[in-house]
Amino acid sequence: MARALVHMPPAAKAGEVIEIRALISHPMETGYRPGPDGKVLARDIIRRFSCRYNGEQVFSAELHQAISANPYIGFFTVATVSGTLEFSWEGDNGFAQTEKMAITVSAS
Amino acid sequence: MTDIRRRKLLAAGAGAGLAAVTLSVLPSARATPQEMAAAIAKFTGGAAHRPGKVNFDIAQLIDNGNAVPVTISVDSPMTAADHVTAIGIFNERNPSTDIAIFTLGPRAGKAQVSTRIRLATSQRLMAVARLSDGSYWSQAVDVIVTLAACIEGEAP
Secondary structure, three states: OOOOOEEOOOOOOOOOEEEEEEOOOOOOOOOHHHHEOEEOOOOOEEEEEEEEOEEEEEEEEEEEEOOOOOOEEEEEEEOOOOEEEEEEEEEEHEEEEEEEEEEEEOOO | OOOOHHHHHHHHHHHHHHHHHHOOOOOOOOOHHHHHHHHHHHHHHOOOOOEEEEEEEEEOEEEOOOOOEEEEEOOEEEEOOOOOEEEEEEOOOOOOOOOEEEEEEEHHHEEEEEEEOOOOOOOEEEEEEEOOOOEEEEEEEEEEEEEEHHHHEEEO
16 A cells, blocks of 8 residues: 555635645656666556546546656645545556545535 | 676666666667657647647756656636646657646636656657647747656666
């Protein structure tokens, strides 16, 4: 289980645009780099990131080798109703991880 | 001591020392400007992209190509009728031209994404945004990279 960090405000007003910053520990091995034995290391990257707000997808990303190790993604979303945001990362070698964060939305 | 044995010792001490030996056996790993144009054409489906609306925020002089912070924002009201649907980032001199493709929608509220990327060498980067009306807007930036990422796998 990789360590994942998601920063977002725990509470917001309805209609407010909130910033979400998601970070996960992952080597993002490119598949171009030789290892200590001189053989090229196999590619091992995160291919896809997505964010669901109460089940509805609000943001997703397709990642390639040019994304740095420990991928960081910062994006925005509109706080609509109280609920759960689900963040999922999927990658090579069956890598899959999901993090959940709760948000409380008050009427503006 | 022969040269080969010295190299073996170096490799045992520090894995990076072996890079010089393996350079010759690696395939030429570097994309070209034509390949970037092809990758962008694949993203846009062949449609033309105009410069404008997109703001590609990146340092002009990059000390370390292993983790370069980038922020791409698009001038858009992000309403249901007029919003950004996707943002793609491309490069022309990394081993692979694609960097990332972000999918947004009216729920994003603000058309801005940030991430950290790898850059193999000084080169031109391009961010292309697809709007909900089907038009494509882009911005190109030229950057200078002093310490390259994936240096071990690069051709001499």
